[in-house]
Amino acid sequence: MTPHGNLATEPTSKASRDPHVAALRQVHRAMAELRRGTPVLLRGPDACLAVAAAETVGAQGMAELAGSALGAPVLLLAPVRAAAVLQRPVPHAPDDEGAVALRLPPSLMAPEALRSLADPTVERILPEAPERVSVPPLAQAAIALAKLGRLLPALIAAPATEAAAERLDLLTVAAEDVLAYPATAATTLARVAEAHVPLEDAQDSRIVAFRAADGGIEHLAILVGRPEKSAAAGGAPLVRAHSECFTGDLLGSLRCDCGPQLRGAITRMAQDPGGGVLLYLAQEGRGIGLVNKLRAYSLQDTGLDTLDANRALGYGADERTFLVAATMLRALGMERVRLLTNNPDKIAGLAACGIEVIGREAHAFDPNGVNDGYLKTKALRFGHLLPE
Numbered sequence: 041m042t043p044h045g046n047l048a049t050e051p052t053s054k055a056s057r058d059p060h061v062a063a064l065r066q067v068h069r070a071m072a073e074l075r076r077g078t079p080v081l082l083r084g085p086d087a088c089l090a091v092a093a094a095e096t097v098g099a100q101g102m103a104e105l106a107g108s109a110l111g112a113p114v115l116l117l118a119p120v121r122a123a124a125v126l127q128r129p130v131p132h133a134p135d136d137e138g139a140v141a142l143r144l145p146p147s148l149m150a151p152e153a154l155r156s157l158a159d160p161t162v163e164r165i166l167p168e169a170p171e172r173v174s175v176p177p178l179a180q181a182a183i184a185l186a187k188l189g190r191l192l193p194a195l196i197a198a199p200a201t202e203a204a205a206e207r208l209d210l211l212t213v214a215a216e217d218v219l220a221y222p223a224t225a226a227t228t229l230a231r232v233a234e235a236h237v238p239l240e241d242a243q244d245s246r247i248v249a250f251r252a253a254d255g256g257i258e259h260l261a262i263l264v265g266r267p268e269k270s271a272a273a274g275g276a277p278l279v280r281a282h283s284e285c286f287t288g289d290l291l292g293s294l295r296c297d298c299g300p301q302l303r304g305a306i307t308r309m310a311q312d313p314g315g316g317v318l319l320y321l322a323q324e325g326r327g328i329g330l331v332n333k334l335r336a337y338s339l340q341d342t343g344l345d346t347l348d349a350n351r352a353l354g355y356g357a358d359e360r361t362f363l364v365a366a367t368m369l370r371a372l373g374m375e376r377v378r379l380l381t382n383n384p385d386k387i388a389g390l391a392a393c394g395i396e397v398i399g400r401e402a403h404a405f406d407p408n409g410v411n412d413g414y415l416k417t418k419a420l421r422f423g424h425l426l427p428e
């Protein structure tokens with residue numbers, strides 16, 4: 041509210057009238073609410089669902105959820121996590137919205153118990169088995185919202201009304217806007233800053249920052265040499281779409297190959313007459329976020345590989361959208377590229393977003409004695425094109 045009235049009904053700028061921007065803003069707010077343990081209301085065409093993240097909800101959030109609920113809350117879990125909690129296979133039902141709903145005994149309806157049900161890295165013997173019940177409408181959007189917030193995809197959920205949510209001052213967000221968010225956010229990426237940053241391995245480098253209209257973390261393009269010139273002259277510059285890896289890129293972790301891939305790509309672009317572009321994408325852990333990647337690592341230390349560890353958390357093997365990279369390349373005027381990668385999904389993903397990948401350049405580094413299993417899994421289970 042302002043002294044001039046309600047911004048929702050009296051837009052003061054073009055941006056606040058744009059339905060895409062309004063949707064992005066609301067979804068981003070909803071993510072932040074879940075992250076701090078506050079419930080939000082998902083609005084669908086026929087029903088509403090109040091949800092709170094099992095990982096963050098506290099006593100107040102539980103009380104607010106109960107206060108807005110029309111029925112008993114259930115726990116929504118991704119099917120793999122539900123199977124682990126129930127200690128039996130969970131057959132797929134056609135209308136399950138990619139989630140399993142469990143009715144919890146009162147002993148498990150408390151924040152600490154919910155956290156342990158959500159998190160496979162926490163060992164817990166259940167006093168009573170939860171009962172599988174039918175999945176409420178909008179469960180898929182609920183799981184998607186938790187994932188967007190880089191939380192464990194596990195939510196406590198109950199049918200609710202908009203009036204009750206308003207009375208409790210809970211944020212309401214359209215389920216369809218949650219599902220559309222990754223694509224909508226990617227298409228609003230715009231250049232916001234640019235600077236010359238000489239690098240150890242490439243003196244003639246510039247960084248261009250891109251921001252989406254949601255207020256999320258910026259993605260960066262590192263331009264080495266003059267790739268725009270090469271593109272404008274009909275060439276296809278070297279491009280690497282590099283998902284950020286705090287542990288590998290910054291700390292030199294030996295668990296993965298990201299550090300050598302990052303520095304190696306920049307060195308290679310510096311040597312290429314056409315230069316190159318390294319997209320440094322805010323998609324840590326293949327899109328699951330750093331905290332979940334650390335959880336995945338701890339599961340890998342118990343014997344799971346990188347793919348099964350992601351699934352045990354309730355995430356997919358790869359949660360990235362390549363539309364981010366494609367939008368940045370288009371904004372830079374580079375729609376024909378040679379891609380530095382071993383990952384065929386990246387080639388297909390960029391091609392599906394309208395980028396012409398005219399060639400692939402292998403980008404493999406020798407195992408280091410720690411990441412050998414990780415590299416093997418990439419070849420065997422992700423189909424990466426790695427040398428024998």
Ligand SMILES: Nc1nc2c(ncn2[C@@H]2O[C@H](COP(=O)(O)OP(=O)(O)OP(=O)(O)O)[C@@H](O)[C@H]2O)c(=O)[nH]1
Nearest residue numbers: 283284285296323324325326333336346381382383
């Ligand atoms: N979830 C998860 N992410 C990881 C793990 N190890 C590395 N990553 C992340 O994976 C991303 C890099 O993806 P990779 O699959 O190694 O490589 P790629 O970029 O898809 O393929 P290339 O182009 O061939 O390198 C970075 O964001 C890393 O943080 C892991 O064990 N689990």
Ligand SMILES: [Zn+2]
Nearest residue numbers: 285288296298
């Ligand atoms: Zn890494």
